[in-house]
Amino acid sequence: MVVAQELDLERFVLAALAEDVGRGDVTTEATVAEDAICTARLLLKEPGVICGLPVADAVFRALDPTVVFEPSAADGDRFEEPTDVARISGRTRAVLTGERTALNLVGRLSGIATLTRRFVDAIDGTGAEILDTRKTTPGLRALEKYAVRCGGGRNHRFGLDDGILVKDNHLAAAGGISTAVRRLRAAGTRGLPIEVETDTLDQVDEALEAGADRILLDNMAPAQLREAVARVAGRALLEASGGVSLETVRAIAETGVDFVSVGALTHSARSLDVSLEVLP
Amino acid sequence: MVVAQELDLERFVLAALAEDVGRGDVTTEATVAEDAICTARLLLKEPGVICGLPVADAVFRALDPTVVFEPSAADGDRFEEPTDVARISGRTRAVLTGERTALNLVGRLSGIATLTRRFVDAIDGTGAEILDTRKTTPGLRALEKYAVRCGGGRNHRFGLDDGILVKDNHLAAAGGISTAVRRLRAAGTRGLPIEVETDTLDQVDEALEAGADRILLDNMAPAQLREAVARVAGRALLEASGGVSLETVRAIAETGVDFVSVGALTHSARSLDVSLEVLP
Amino acid sequence: MVVAQELDLERFVLAALAEDVGRGDVTTEATVAEDAICTARLLLKEPGVICGLPVADAVFRALDPTVVFEPSAADGDRFEEPTDVARISGRTRAVLTGERTALNLVGRLSGIATLTRRFVDAIDGTGAEILDTRKTTPGLRALEKYAVRCGGGRNHRFGLDDGILVKDNHLAAAGGISTAVRRLRAAGTRGLPIEVETDTLDQVDEALEAGADRILLDNMAPAQLREAVARVAGRALLEASGGVSLETVRAIAETGVDFVSVGALTHSARSLDVSLEVLP
Amino acid sequence: MVVAQELDLERFVLAALAEDVGRGDVTTEATVAEDAICTARLLLKEPGVICGLPVADAVFRALDPTVVFEPSAADGDRFEEPTDVARISGRTRAVLTGERTALNLVGRLSGIATLTRRFVDAIDGTGAEILDTRKTTPGLRALEKYAVRCGGGRNHRFGLDDGILVKDNHLAAAGGISTAVRRLRAAGTRGLPIEVETDTLDQVDEALEAGADRILLDNMAPAQLREAVARVAGRALLEASGGVSLETVRAIAETGVDFVSVGALTHSARSLDVSLEVLP
Amino acid sequence: MVVAQELDLERFVLAALAEDVGRGDVTTEATVAEDAICTARLLLKEPGVICGLPVADAVFRALDPTVVFEPSAADGDRFEEPTDVARISGRTRAVLTGERTALNLVGRLSGIATLTRRFVDAIDGTGAEILDTRKTTPGLRALEKYAVRCGGGRNHRFGLDDGILVKDNHLAAAGGISTAVRRLRAAGTRGLPIEVETDTLDQVDEALEAGADRILLDNMAPAQLREAVARVAGRALLEASGGVSLETVRAIAETGVDFVSVGALTHSARSLDVSLEVLP
Amino acid sequence: MVVAQELDLERFVLAALAEDVGRGDVTTEATVAEDAICTARLLLKEPGVICGLPVADAVFRALDPTVVFEPSAADGDRFEEPTDVARISGRTRAVLTGERTALNLVGRLSGIATLTRRFVDAIDGTGAEILDTRKTTPGLRALEKYAVRCGGGRNHRFGLDDGILVKDNHLAAAGGISTAVRRLRAAGTRGLPIEVETDTLDQVDEALEAGADRILLDNMAPAQLREAVARVAGRALLEASGGVSLETVRAIAETGVDFVSVGALTHSARSLDVSLEVLP
Secondary structure (H helix, E strand, O other): OOHHHHHHHHHHHHHHHHHHHOOOOHHHHHHOOOOOEEEEEEEEOOOEEOOOHHHHHHHHHHHOOOOEEEEOOOOOOEEOOOEEEEEEEEEHHHHHHHHHHHHHHHHHHHHHHHHHHHHHHHOOOOOOEEEOOOOOOOOOHHHHHHHHHHOOOEOOOOOOOOOEEEOHHHHHHHOOHHHHHHHHHHHOOOOOOEEEEEOOHHHHHHHHHHOOOEEEEEOOOHHHHHHHHHHHOOOOEEEEEOOOOOOOHHHHHOOOOOEEEOOHHHHOOOOOOEEEEEOO | OOHHHHHHHHHHHHHHHHHHHOOOOHHHHHHOOOOOEEEEEEEEOOOEEOOOHHHHHHHHHHHOOOOEEEEOOOOOOEEOOOEEEEEEEEEHHHHHHHHHHHHHHHHHHHHHHHHHHHHHHHOOOOOOEEEOOOOOOOOOHHHHHHHHHHOOOEOOOOOOOOOEEEOHHHHHHHOOHHHHHHHHHHHOOOOOOEEEEEOOHHHHHHHHHHOOOEEEEEOOOHHHHHHHHHHHOOOOEEEEEOOOOOOOHHHHHOOOOOEEEOOHHHHOOOOOOEEEEEOO | OOHHHHHHHHHHHHHHHHHHHOOOOHHHHHHOOOOOEEEEEEEEOOOEEOOOHHHHHHHHHHHOOOOEEEEOOOOOOEEOOOEEEEEEEEEHHHHHHHHHHHHHHHHHHHHHHHHHHHHHHHOOOOOOEEEOOOOOOOOOHHHHHHHHHHOOOEOOOOOOOOOEEEOHHHHHHHOOHHHHHHHHHHHOOOOOOEEEEEOOHHHHHHHHHHOOOEEEEEOOOHHHHHHHHHHHOOOOEEEEEOOOOOOOHHHHHOOOOOEEEOOHHHHOOOOOOEEEEEOO | OOHHHHHHHHHHHHHHHHHHHOOOOHHHHHHOOOOOEEEEEEEEOOOEEOOOHHHHHHHHHHHOOOOEEEEOOOOOOEEOOOEEEEEEEEEHHHHHHHHHHHHHHHHHHHHHHHHHHHHHHHOOOOOOEEEOOOOOOOOOHHHHHHHHHHOOOEOOOOOOOOOEEEOHHHHHHHOOHHHHHHHHHHHOOOOOOEEEEEOOHHHHHHHHHHOOOEEEEEOOOHHHHHHHHHHHOOOOEEEEEOOOOOOOHHHHHOOOOOEEEOOHHHHOOOOOOEEEEEOO | OOHHHHHHHHHHHHHHHHHHHOOOOHHHHHHOOOOOEEEEEEEEOOOEEOOOHHHHHHHHHHHOOOOEEEEOOOOOOEEOOOEEEEEEEEEHHHHHHHHHHHHHHHHHHHHHHHHHHHHHHHOOOOOOEEEOOOOOOOOOHHHHHHHHHHOOOEOOOOOOOOOEEEOHHHHHHHOOHHHHHHHHHHHOOOOOOEEEEEOOHHHHHHHHHHOOOEEEEEOOOHHHHHHHHHHHOOOOEEEEEOOOOOOOHHHHHOOOOOEEEOOHHHHOOOOOOEEEEEOO | OOHHHHHHHHHHHHHHHHHHHOOOOHHHHHHOOOOOEEEEEEEEOOOEEOOOHHHHHHHHHHHOOOOEEEEOOOOOOEEOOOEEEEEEEEEHHHHHHHHHHHHHHHHHHHHHHHHHHHHHHHOOOOOOEEEOOOOOOOOOHHHHHHHHHHOOOEOOOOOOOOOEEEOHHHHHHHOOHHHHHHHHHHHOOOOOOEEEEEOOHHHHHHHHHHOOOEEEEEOOOHHHHHHHHHHHOOOOEEEEEOOOOOOOHHHHHOOOOOEEEOOHHHHOOOOOOEEEEEOO
16 A cells, blocks of 8 residues: 555544444443454455455554454455455454454455456456546545555546546536636646547547647447547547446447546445454 | 534535545636636436435535525435436536535435335335444445435444444353343443344344343344244344345345344445536 | 543543643753653542543653553552552653643542442442433543443443433423324434433323333432332333432432432542652 | 634534534434424523533534524623523524533533632632632633633633743752752743742742742641741742632631632532523 | 635634634733724735735634725735735734734745746746745645745646656666656556656656656756757756756746746745734 | 654644645655665755754654664754765655655754854854744744754744733733733733833833833834833843844844844744755
């Protein structure tokens, strides 16, 4: 994981625990002795790509720094069979109190990594890349984009501040593509490339002429995409989006676009089934 | 929405915006004039239960208190056709900068409310109720549990502090159901009812004898559930869980259990398709 | 202490120190060399129940993680004579700067534990239990309720979210006990028992009929309490409150109620005299 | 109230409410309609000095900015009979949810103001002034010191940073009064006066010679205090402390000291009985 | 000012006030009546570019929302004579307590805007642009970069996350320019352009060959810069840095580079003399 | 460094890093292997007083607790030649990501310490002392005042709460010096000395008569200052301010005033040139 995430991970995990633990884990505090210790295994119960092990580690350490978390897999590993992915040893209270928070996070992140991997595999050999979007869960963007990378996808911009994407509403407000792009250059872009969203081939031409660095081709059929690729002829990067499913993604990628962006990676991935079992 | 959520909603929305906006919305600030105003509509694009309109309202107000958000639907309303659910008027910059954060939240919450509604409808007339679990997204529990209520479901405990649920790992640590329950009573339960998780009918008997107020029947087949209902005979509340899908839920509910809890409501709901369109 | 308190204790102690230390301890920084070390004793100077030693430990550790705090008593221990309850060794500056914050907390918590113990002892053998209330110091509820437990008392609900108590003002707003209880069941109680406050025996009957799980008997004389116990006959738990003092508590407890709740435990306990002395 | 307290009051009140309300006021949300409104009175039920009305105002406004809080008394007013001190009108839910937090604060602050007033009255005409100490509740120092002022007392330093007080432990570390004072002058005092704690008349002489601006006379009998006053002869301000009660304070004040400091004002004041009643 | 800054401005201003006001403005609270009001003028006392008026407005509003701040100039305006730039009306206490914090901010930001304007004017007509750097004051980056824009400068990247700049230490760690650039492309750049720092013309060639989008020419003499411009021939953007002063900047800009970056804009600007005067 | 600063330093440094690192250091994460380690030197490149080494240490430790920071100089040391002041060993990523934040802080603080030292040296032997003011950078006051001490200067009050300074605007509001001072004594000063700002010798007389403990002589010429010193004759401390430069400060100090306060120390110091070099 990257340095910036490490800076924030502890705070994020503490907030997640505070939300779940509230005023205290009534059940565990009453039924488990304060000095009881245990070893537990973290088990991935269905096929998929594991993701979030360092996050789970941080959850248990936040509750008790003496808990030892030993992963036997690395984020991004893919498994076809149920597999133990980590072993956790330490104070039983910390293990049981942190269990649900850890599982919620690993399950969700693994779900995203697994879905991403399926999209990436589906376009294997086409030369295109799978991108994520800003359709992430509020509060979890950095982690969810990390999960996309673990699944073999590429990250689009992290937020509204590190990428420029002129969408239809901006065009309407600015009065057209060329005005919008000119305003951007006048305001200063800090070197960020300018991407323009287009719905038609005419708009593609206009964006190209205005000097767009990247062009988003929204909801275009493969034939249209192919035509856009031909017209642009490498003078801008092309990103297809809209209506992308595991069924359609390969046909889209084969048109020659550089990127296919898929909102479903983060907004509609199902959590993977992960469980924690205390060993006898 | 409830008072406690209102207390926190502003802070939550500010954090969500900070995550997306970061150091500033480069595109909007350059292409849209500071004093431009607009009216936009929030559109539910597929059948489902709308949820999160007050949250969207809070998003736009956080960016600009003068934005007017006028809902034409209420959280919990179900629509079979694409429908406008709100109208937003105000500074164009605020509308465009807040768009993605608002849509991410409304899409996710509506997805949960819609899935919940399908489960609730599936058991209509059985007398059982659909419960959620603690398998929620870290940071969004209060909102996701609110979405469950909007879909007609009931909330299980909000966290580890306002409900007692003795699970297998607690039983292992305590050395059995009766010891666990006795320890709980000795420690003081603040009046909270004691629920015990069971895998077998023998455990159900044991829990009953120990004085459990509620019994969780985990991964039991309908026949087993029916037998549990008969044995308990109203002396404790019964909750079925595990392997619950839209296909299986009615058979489970018809066994006579009081509650069916469904983790998928919150951990695997697909976001609903919601969009924002600036009116010309 | 419990996990949830540990999660928050560090933050609480840092805020308490920030309040006292402000921009720096002018006196200590000027008069005590940075590398000077010392050993000090924490002394309980009057009879009572000690409480808050782990909190004092956290205060000194927050200022300097190398300070060693060795308790020679445990929270809840009762002493009849002045007694050393801990020894603190480390950087003199940290010991002197943390002294007042540590003493303020230990003094207050020991005061609560001591007063609680007196009430608990006063009803020894009656079968009733002493409960605290929500009349705690803002910011210190978890610690003050912990002190009540150290004194042998039981905790009532921790807040408005983990217990239901229908008071006179709720009854007025709802239009009566039976409506209020029915609304609660309709809204969903997450399994929390419903407690209803009553002032008269008629209200007790009404609460019982409405299905209340617990009944609060407010400001009733022992004779009335005894009658209430007789009428309810075990169908609900009974809690006496109002006008409870060390003089009256035994008579109240002997009526057969299950609980006697005492606001004074936390709102009017006198701090115990505790001091810190640097050893020569 | 002062500007700095106003800056923090909102945050303090939100934290206090968060502690009490937690995940929501289950009872009120179920039993009271969202749009119900009411008028309530805040009633001081026993003789004393009222304090904390602006704090109570802030509590209700934090829950609902439309609540109107109309005080009919001012902080510092003394009453001999039970008296209505404010009227609160607005959403019933906000009134009921905020009730306990408001009462806890007003009760505690009024208790401090009342006790302070008794000490101040007890030394009326002596020329001495009653001072508070740093023996306050962590998190409430600014408010408690405000209550002392409302009771007619004077504030000693607010923390370790805005006053210099060389106590026995500092003297031990520095090796004597003259060294300690010299070190302070060398380190820079930002103009803060230097106060030195003394236990004997010899120490008083030493402090005077070292140039102390104020001398704390700890645990001295009236005769000793009188002798100290004579020796110092106005060359430094004198503060008596230790063993001060309502019985002893006048004799102490009559010795001619400038100040008498009383820890009990804040660490052992009993809360005043204050209640909130919804009007029919 | 931009939306993101507005989101944070209130919090920033509250922290600045907390730092200065601490436990309260002793002088103002004692000498100025609570209900006194006044009108004051904000005066720029020396020639320069004014900057920070909305920040000053936020300072006074944070202390008292009823204060009215009426600017008579706009951020970025240049004045040759002492000029009133705003009028402030409201509670005298708020005006006096906020004075220093407001002046500290306006003075510093105006200093940066003024220095930037001098650099921008010095290269007028050359076609090059003045860039800032990350050599800003911790905590004030967004405001200081805003001041640079008010002075006519352009912003370089806002942080380590929205721009790529491969510096000598990265090159040493990666083992050369081509490896570093290749690794960046492999890791995914989210579309961010790659800038490489060079000290020699050979490195410029290497960077060009590796496909750098921008090349930083560090500490090169004008002749060298001119040669670099010729070699690159528009295939990458060029930025000169190092040893840039008001004396040297024009010669540097005339070499044909696209940008000249100047750390001194933010790390060594002198505060402008600004004062606040209460009108009689 | 002092205890209070240590309490806050970690939080300050984390905020500074968050501002610079944002969503992650794209360049370093891509070009530097996660397990690469290095040793670097921190180099003061121009003559001056070094300041901020413990702050730099905290920056690197915040990114990676295993980084070892070994200073070879102490804050306050003066160097005439470029000098290595510290060696940093550890994970290369942490060293490179923290570099700019550490340099920004050390450069600024050393600039302040160096400028202070020049003022202090300029008045050597006069008996007067150099004071700082509240004209500091918002968020950095404690550190900047620490830098002043490292340069041999004295600190004036830390904020509006630990010192009383009656300025012209207060006098206007109070209606004159004697009223203002009387109000202060009535309100209670917590023992803080009262300083009054004066512009004329008549005001000096008035302040003296009112019982001011310190008198600020604002913008007076040396002759006037000398006359003020003569009139006051030791009955109050005297501080000269206004129009103080390295050229004028000695003449001011030689008038016999106790203090000369200099806003430029903190509001207009140029950052010292400090760099970090990874050793081969």
